[in-house]
Amino acid sequence: MTRRGRASVITGVGVVAPGGNGCKEFWQLITSGRTATRRISFFDPEPFRSQIAAECDFDPLAAGLTPQEIHRNDRFIQFALVAASEAVADSGLELTKGSVDHNRLAVAMGSAVGATTRLEDEYVALSDGGRKWLVDPRYASRFLYEALVPSSMAAEVAIRFGANGPAAVISTGCTSGIDAVGYAHQLVEDGDADVVIAGASDAPISPITMACFDAIKATSARNSDPAHASRPFDATRDGFVMGEGAAVLVVEDAEHARRRGAHVYCTITGYANRCNAFHMTGLRPDGAEMAEAISRALGQARMRAEDISYVNAHGSGTRQNDVHETAAFKRSLGEHAYQVPVSSIKSMVGHSLGAIGAIELAACALAIENGVVPPTANYEQPDPLCDLDYVPRTARDQAVDVVLSVGSGFGGFQSAILLAKPGWSR
Amino acid sequence: MNATVITGVGVLAPSGIGTEAYWRSTMGGELHVSPIEAFDASGYDTCIAGQVHGFRVEDYIDNRLAVQTDRWTQMALAATELALTDAGYDVAGQDQYDIGVAFGSGSGGVEFGQREIQALWAQGRRAVSAYQSIAWFYAANTGQVSIRHGTKGPSSVVVTDGAGGLDSVGQARRSIRRGTSVMLVGGTEAPLCPYSLACQSASGRMTTSRDPRGGYKPFDVEANGYAPGEGGAVLVLEDAAEAKGRGTARVYAEVAGYAATHDAHHLWRPAEDSTQLTRCMRLAIEDAGLSPEAVDLVLADGAGSPDLDALEVRAIRDTFGPRAESVPVTAPQGLIGRLCAGGSALNLVVGVLAMRDGVVPAVGNLTNPVPTYGLDFVREPRRMPVDVVLVTARGYGGFNSSIVLRRPSEEMS
Numbered sequence: 015m016t017r018r019g020r021a022s023v024i025t026g027v028g029v030v031a032p033g034g035n036g037c038k039e040f041w042q043l044i045t046s047g048r049t050a051t052r053r054i055s056f057f058d059p060e061p062f063r064s065q066i067a068a069e070c071d072f073d074p075l076a077a078g079l080t081p082q083e084i085h086r087n088d089r090f091i092q093f094a095l096v097a098a099s100e101a102v103a104d105s106g107l108e109l110t111k112g113s114v115d116h117n118r119l120a121v122a123m124g125s126a127v128g129a130t131t132r133l134e135d136e137y138v139a140l141s142d143g144g145r146k147w148l149v150d151p152r153y154a155s156r157f158l159y160e161a162l163v164p165s166s167m168a169a170e171v172a173i174r175f176g177a178n179g180p181a182a183v184i185s186t187g188c189t190s191g192i193d194a195v196g197y198a199h200q201l202v203e204d205g206d207a208d209v210v211i212a213g214a215s216d217a218p219i220s221p222i223t224m225a226c227f228d229a230i231k232a233t234s235a236r237n238s239d240p241a242h243a244s245r246p247f248d249a250t251r252d253g254f255v256m257g258e259g260a261a262v263l264v265v266e267d268a269e270h271a272r273r274r275g276a277h278v279y280c281t282i283t284g285y286a287n288r289c290n291a292f293h294m295t296g297l298r299p300d301g302a303e304m305a306e307a308i309s310r311a312l313g314q315a316r317m318r319a320e321d322i323s324y325v326n327a328h329g330s331g332t333r334q335n336d337v338h339e340t341a342a343f344k345r346s347l348g349e350h351a352y353q354v355p356v357s358s359i360k361s362m363v364g365h366s367l368g369a370i371g372a373i374e375l376a377a378c379a380l381a382i383e384n385g386v387v388p389p390t391a392n393y394e395q396p397d398p399l400c401d402l403d404y405v406p407r408t409a410r411d412q413a414v415d416v417v418l419s420v421g422s423g424f425g426g427f428q429s430a431i432l433l434a435k436p437g438w439s440r
Numbered sequence: 441m442n443a444t445v446i447t448g449v450g451v452l453a454p455s456g457i458g459t460e461a462y463w464r465s466t467m468g469g470e471l472h473v474s475p476i477e478a479f480d481a482s483g484y485d486t487c488i489a490g491q492v493h494g495f496r497v498e499d500y501i502d503n504r505l506a507v508q509t510d511r512w513t514q515m516a517l518a519a520t521e522l523a524l525t526d527a528g529y530d531v532a533g534q535d536q537y538d539i540g541v542a543f544g545s546g547s548g549g550v551e552f553g554q555r556e557i558q559a560l561w562a563q564g565r566r567a568v569s570a571y572q573s574i575a576w577f578y579a580a581n582t583g584q585v586s587i588r589h590g591t592k593g594p595s596s597v598v599v600t601d602g603a604g605g606l607d608s609v610g611q612a613r614r615s616i617r618r619g620t621s622v623m624l625v626g627g628t629e630a631p632l633c634p635y636s637l638a639c640q641s642a643s644g645r646m647t648t649s650r651d652p653r654g655g656y657k658p659f660d661v662e663a664n665g666y667a668p669g670e671g672g673a674v675l676v677l678e679d680a681a682e683a684k685g686r687g688t689a690r691v692y693a694e695v696a697g698y699a700a701t702h703d704a705h706h707l708w709r710p711a712e713d714s715t716q717l718t719r720c721m722r723l724a725i726e727d728a729g730l731s732p733e734a735v736d737l738v739l740a741d742g743a744g745s746p747d748l749d750a751l752e753v754r755a756i757r758d759t760f761g762p763r764a765e766s767v768p769v770t771a772p773q774g775l776i777g778r779l780c781a782g783g784s785a786l787n788l789v790v791g792v793l794a795m796r797d798g799v800v801p802a803v804g805n806l807t808n809p810v811p812t813y814g815l816d817f818v819r820e821p822r823r824m825p826v827d828v829v830l831v832t833a834r835g836y837g838g839f840n841s842s843i844v845l846r847r848p849s850e851e852m853s
Contacts, residue, residue: 061564061565062565063565086707116704117701117719121702126577126578126579127576127577128548128578130576133553133557133639134557136639137554137557137558137635138557138561140635140638141558141561141635143561143562144557144558144559144560144561144562145561145562147479147554147558147634148479148480148483148634149634149635149638150483151483151484151485151637151638151641152483154638154639154641154642155642156642157642158638158639158641158642159639159640159642159643159645159836160707160837161639162546162547162550162631162636162639162640163546163547163599163601163780163835163836164578164599165546165599165600165601165604165835165836165837165839166707166836166837168599168600168702168837168839169702169707169835169836169837169838169839170707170837172702172704172837172838173704173705173706173707173837173838175704176704177702177704178701178702178703178704178716178719179700179701179702180610180699180700180701180702181600181700181702181704181838181839182598182599182600182607182700182839183598183599183600184596184597184598184599185545185577185578185579185597185599186579186582186595186596186597187577187579187583190579193596197596197611200614204614204617221560221561221565222553222556222557222560222568222572224565225556225560225565225568225572226556226568226569226572226573226576227573228565228568229565229568229569229570229572229573230570230573232573286594287594287595287596288537288592288593288594288595289540289541289582289583289586289587289591289592289593289595290592291536291586291587291589291590291591291592292587293587294508294574294580294583294584294587295573295574303592306537306592423579424573424574424577424579424583425574425577425579425580425582425583425584425586426583426586426587427579427583427595
């Protein structure tokens with residue numbers, strides 16, 4: 015069933031990403047083909063199988079957070095607050111001057127693993143270095159409950175911007191970012207909000223996160239060459255490279271945006287998610303469920319495969335994902351799959367779990383705005399099972415009218431979302 | 441707009457596994473908050489909780505799956521099994537893309553997470569389980585239920601602390617209105633491991649009473665914080681026409697209205713007034729196309745601390761106006777503790793059972809209501825017709841959520 019609800023548009027973008035903070039530096043990085051993956055510096059990575067990550071050089075104080083905000087919040091919420099501030103400023107919404115009804119201002123933020131870093135740090139302290147199962151609660155930080163429940167991120171964002179509409183964290187693993195923006199799109203369609211501060215954040219570069227992906231060999235062990243370790247679709251890929259960061263988009267009712275004369279990056283024209291009901295981490299090579307999500311999103315948007323001018327891939331760089339995804343594109347887009355440029359910015363900024371879906375949507379909005387397709391860095395050696403145009407190493411100047419962005423995550427989640435240039439018509 | 445109805449419920453609560461056991465115990469007013477047994481909690485400020493006894497994991501899932509999952513997921517799998525059985529719904533033979541899962545989640549698989557972080561720090565990274573990456577995170581329940589039952593439709597995980605059970609229904613209703621026939625909703629929690637209890641203690645919102653009877657006492661003059669608890673409920677939501685088409689045995693209730701707001705005031709201090717909670721209740725009633733006069737019963741959040749209880753009473757007064765003193769209000773969760781997202785899901789079950797049986801359970805563990813509250817708190821099980829129920833829940837940090845359940849119309853059932 016298709017719906018004819020209200021249309022939603024993106025009117026503001028904010029990013030905290032590896033290799034540079036803020037939209038501008040982020041866009042420079044991902045169009046230059048440079049990579050922000052490096053040997054882990056946050057802790058000694060020597061004991062781990064994968065010792066590389068895309069880390070943010072993030073100074074929360076310099077980024078405008080108060081010492082109190084920094085003290086009470088895990089890094090993932092700090093990222094979210096900074097990205098949200100940039101996005102809201104970029105949107106031109108004057109929240110204190112009544113340019114939006116606060117009762118109709120909502121929050122939809124995604125995260126896969128929440129405050130995992132702080133939870134690990136605090137546990138280590140409370141359990142005397144992991145020696146005790148029974149922890150000593152007297153050593154607990156005042157803000158541990160906020161760390162336990164990732165909903166704190168939505169609460170912090172709502173409080174900072176005075177958003178009295180619906181607020182939620184969407185936590186569907188590695189599709190959280192797309193699903194949070196998709197949820198925001200639905201809130202606008204259904205008339206439950208005029209403006210939604212939507213996006214995702216994760217800061218998972220911690221010993222326990224590295225260890226848990228080590229245990230299933232999902233992450234790259236190319237430790238001798240961190241800058242070239244994230245190799246989506248390349249025949250020599252050996253897993254994803256952990257990342258961190260956040261992106262926030264201002265998702266707005268199109269009419270509301272028009273009335274206030276806002277700059278519109280793009281329209282959200284379709285969104286769907288499906289589950290593979292197969293395996294928590296495994297993927298069937300046929301990509302059927304992701305293809306179904308793509309087809310449903312196209313149906314909602316009343317678009318055809320041929321309308322898509324760029325596909326922003328999940329492209330995590332694991333052996334099975336890239337095959338699965340390539341098959342999904344062929345299945346849903348037919349011959350057009352071979353014509354349309356497909357790229358993965360995870361080659362440059364790593365895979366920041368739930369956050370990356372939102373970071374990729376920020377990249378898509380900027381691709382439409384600037385008429386540039388970001389490349390897949392490190393793509394050198396074709397894999398016979400991945401035989402599409404992956405935009406190797408160099409960005410491409412071209413008109414970008416319609417973008418498909420997809421995500422795939424543990425739990426079997428498959429999500430697809432379509433963005434179109436304002437005023438697009440066939 | 442196609443209507444959304446509830447056709448099945450599955451309960452896993454400290455006061456009983458399965459709907460009838462839970463309901464009997466709730467009607468009997470049995471207190472199921474007790475000293476924590478899983479570990480020595482005597483060093484904690486809070487050492488009582490609502491614990492699910494007699495939950496035999498092997499009755500629901502095999503050992504292979506049990507070792508991959510935290511207790512909260514095992515509970516979600518069990519509650520789903522019970523709900524699908526109750527609905528008489530068999531996923532096999534249906535269009536898999538037509539069925540989705542949307543669960544609320546508060547804190548995920550913390551016990552599993554604690555064990556693996558300890559393994560890492562005490563023994564090194566090779567000791568970390570291959571299942572850590574799929575057992576701790578908040579999407580584990582949605583993913584595992586989807587895999588077990590072969591559901592491929594739109595799925596979600598909504599995290600709004602204690603409001604999550606209601607928000608999962610709100611989210612699922614969006615999917616049903618967009619064409620999905622069936623959604624599994626609700627949530628469970630199992631936050632009673634040593635580390636999780638330490639995290640919860642930090643909020644300063646839990647009771648420090650060592651006596652279970654003196655602990656969680658919503659709306660009581662001695663309200664002093666809540667006791668935590670584990671468990672929750674899963675419900676089967678269906679498009680009304682589709683449910684009728686498959687010949688469903690029963691339609692418990694229609695999900696007639698839903699709304700969510702946020703206080704956007706302060707992370708741990710309650711809002712200065714009840715404006716946003718009131719707005720949430722009113723919006724949900726409006727969304728159902730009703731006026732407050734139509735509401736027969738209020739299932740309250742009943743936070744169990746004086747400031748939050750007073751705010752909720754204020755919101756009920758503002759919502760119902762002159763009728764506020766005569767609309768029955770209950771909060772049976774005083775008997776079992778606060779189950780976070782699982783608790784709000786469970787209160788939806790209370791709503792449908794009250795409607796089914798025409799009897800309303802009392803506020804749990806209420807001895808002396810604060811006299812100035814002046815509401816009609818249900819003190820003994822009360823026989824009364826229940827056609828419209830307002831269920832409200834809140835989440836730490838300022839989340840408000842309300843759902844209006846309505847007796848299904850003739851044509852729905």
